[in-house]
Amino acid sequence: MVLKVGTIGTSWITEQFIEAILASREYDLGAIYSRDASKAKVINEKFATNATAFTDLTAFFASDIDVVYIASPNALHYRQILQAIENDKHVIVEKPAVITPMQFEMVYSKLREHPNVRFFEAARHIHQPNFKKIAAQIEKMEQIQGATFVYNKYSSRFDDFLAGKNPNVFNPDFAGGAIEDLGVYPIYAAVALFGLPKDAQYFATKLSNGADGRGTAILRYPEFDVTLIFGKNSNSYLASEIYGLEDSIVIDSIAELTSILYHHNPTEAEQIADLPHENPMLAEVTVFAEIINNFDLHNQEYRDLLMLSQRVNNVIYQLRQTAALSFPADQEK
Amino acid sequence: MVLKVGTIGTSWITEQFIEAILASREYDLGAIYSRDASKAKVINEKFATNATAFTDLTAFFASDIDVVYIASPNALHYRQILQAIENDKHVIVEKPAVITPMQFEMVYSKLREHPNVRFFEAARHIHQPNFKKIAAQIEKMEQIQGATFVYNKYSSRFDDFLAGKNPNVFNPDFAGGAIEDLGVYPIYAAVALFGLPKDAQYFATKLSNGADGRGTAILRYPEFDVTLIFGKNSNSYLASEIYGLEDSIVIDSIAELTSILYHHNPTEAEQIADLPHENPMLAEVTVFAEIINNFDLHNQEYRDLLMLSQRVNNVIYQLRQTAALSFPADQEK
CATH class of the missing domain: 3.40.50.720 (NAD(P)-binding Rossmann-like Domain)
Incomplete structure (x- = not known):
């Protein structure tokens, strides 16, 4: 239909x-x-x-x-x-x-x-075929020892902020700031790949109005930690990475997933990404339509996505608490 | 002389x-x-x-x-x-x-x-001419909003560790582990460039014997945070980075300092590193000889280096406390 x-x-x-x-x-x-x-x-x-x-x-x-x-x-x-x-x-x-x-x-x-x-x-990126390639590669690796996910891009709205305006995306009254914007991408990726962390802590660099301009979050799992670096008031040129032993998965961007290099060791690497479709939302809307139209076949997949969504919501909330970042929505009864 | x-x-x-x-x-x-x-x-x-x-x-x-x-x-x-x-x-x-x-x-x-x-x-790297280029570039930038320094290399001794041996570099009884080895490089760089942090926290991924195989440390300064990623049981392929506004300094390796790209913005970058001498210790030994031989001229520089050394010692100790990493030396009276 x-x-x-x-x-x-x-x-x-x-x-x-x-x-x-x-x-x-x-x-x-x-x-x-x-x-x-x-x-x-x-x-x-x-x-x-x-x-x-x-x-x-x-x-x-x-x-x-x-x-x-x-x-x-x-x-x-x-x-x-x-x-x-x-x-x-x-x-x-x-x-x-x-x-x-x-x-x-x-x-x-x-x-x-x-x-x-x-x-x-x-969460468009976790539905990309290349995201599933990362998950499959993790399954094949001997040991996972952590990850670093980076998504840090200067927003032109930060020019407005510096000029004394108060754009929504940097305004805590509108749940603005880095974690509720670009931060969602690396957090979603981490929770989708590694599950709910047992502990989480956010080190936010705050702007004069209390919003988080950028920050580093640590998600702690039983066997390793995942470090997330995200921000909207500076540019990063770093890739993202999942650590094995000598091997490592290096991802050009945890949101765009254009290149996924599996490094066997410092001298041997192979590209495991496929060329993504030019519209990064095509994969997710296709998945959503299939679930809606053939729900009986995808009941479990739907429940898993709902659970993932709730876990991400929980992790972001917990991270905000550790950084004393509060929004008007937190006061709602 | x-x-x-x-x-x-x-x-x-x-x-x-x-x-x-x-x-x-x-x-x-x-x-x-x-x-x-x-x-x-x-x-x-x-x-x-x-x-x-x-x-x-x-x-x-x-x-x-x-x-x-x-x-x-x-x-x-x-x-x-x-x-x-x-x-x-x-x-x-x-x-x-x-x-x-x-x-x-x-x-x-x-x-x-x-x-x-x-x-x-x-601390050979902070005496390199290229390190001074980084410091000079920071002075020229409009605003500094943090940094990420990475030094993470798989040690062949970790093969021994996995084989059930207990090599010194991974043995807490000999003050082994990541922070007291490769970790010293990014910590030295951060304290040399930004001074003593007001707070510091270390998230260590520990091995079965209690040593830190790798970890992420956060150094908190009044205006920004510095994230340090280091380890000896995995390989990283990430660069290091100092965040401005749209601009950023990207350093290939915070220990080797071979390439220092100053990105004005996502489309314009310039290389500001000189080709380093092939022996990375030449710069430091030259500085040390000059201070020894002409001490009156370099009294202040010597005091500054001694102070830096003490600050790094303090930061590493504080980081270890936050990760409950203790060594026999901690018990000495």
Whole structure:
């Protein structure tokens, strides 16, 4: 069944998502929510689609769409997820899906009331074929002794921050900062590959407004530690790495996964990545459609993804506590 | 004045040191201590020197050498340093010079009793011209937001460890493990460039005998954190990095300093390293000879090096405490 999608949010990531769903041939674009109706027109023209424009969220949710894609600012996800589930729409929400474990519990509880609704966090990288190549290589290695995952890119919004403005992505009032943005990628990768850590600690370098501009997080597992380096106010040129004995997996970017070099030792290496599809969201939307359309075949896979999503939510929350990083959502009852 | 050197230890590093002092033309090799007299013969033949062989340490210290180079196992440094100072010999000792802050205090106290003796820790990398280029580049950058220093190399001795042997370099009874070996390089670099951290924490991955096979250390400064990744039981293929805003300094190896790329932004970079001398110890031995021979001109530089050495000793000790890594030297009164 071709799934009818409605989108919330009209930034570049929504356009990348629309391109991916159309390329997958599993979805149609049925509705576009934006406070500014002209944005829907631009999108319909760009993608040769005929989606209905909504400026009212209630009307949007009442329409005949099957799936809602949520790419609004992080702090708005939670209410929109609940509203989507209440309207029996499947949900694909950008990471981080929600901010607190309590919010996640509420979403989970709402899903139990609507057992035919599927909920997906759009962690695009873990659905890439190249991510599965990393997981398979880890299985083959004699011993794993840790990892370092890096995702650190200077955001042009930091120019605004330095100019005295208070952009949302660096504003704690909107759950802004590094960990809730680029940090999600390395955290998702670590939890997907190695499971829930037994302990976690975050060393955040804070900006004057209390947001984390960058930081280093340590995830502690029984046999090894994983070091995560992420930030939005500086650039890193380092790769990511999984340590074996003499061998190591070196990944150009833990979010893009373009190159995966398996170093047998310091003198021998082989490329194990395939050339990824140019749209990095194609893999995930294909997986989500398959789960929605053939749920009985993928019940366990769906539960695993939901569990992973909850674990990531928990780890991020725990890391924030260790760095005394709090958001308004933390105070919600 | 050409300085007459006596060496303790006959491994590859002593040979590299001898090559460096001869290349500098500031030193002669006068004495070689080894329990095995045949080793002195091998060295004299290899370097066309005529050093006296000693198998007795007391006789070695009583000989007419000016400088003692100590490259024995770490746990033996302390007693040998004290003995050298008592015999009014200048000391060049491999890093880590000593294991505990108390040992450092005792060395310092002994130096006060022998005011004409100079004491140097052989942290070769911080004396390299390329290290000074890094320091100069940092001065020019608008803002420093942290750093990641990596030094992680698989040791062939780890094969022995895995085979059930207990090699010294992985044995806590001999102050073995990653932090007291390769870890010294990134720690020295961080403290030399950024000073004493206000806090420090070490996440060690321990071996079955309690030694740290590898680990991640966080040095916390008022404005940023420095992440150090080091180990002896795995290989890393990552560079080291100092974060600015859009700009970053990327160093191929924080110990070797062969390439230093200053990235203005993700698309523009310039190489600021000079080709280093093939012997990485030449720079330090030249500096040490100059300080010894013209002390009045270099009094402050000498005090700064001594202070740096003490700070590094303190930081390593503090890091070990946070990882519950203890050595027999910690129990000494």
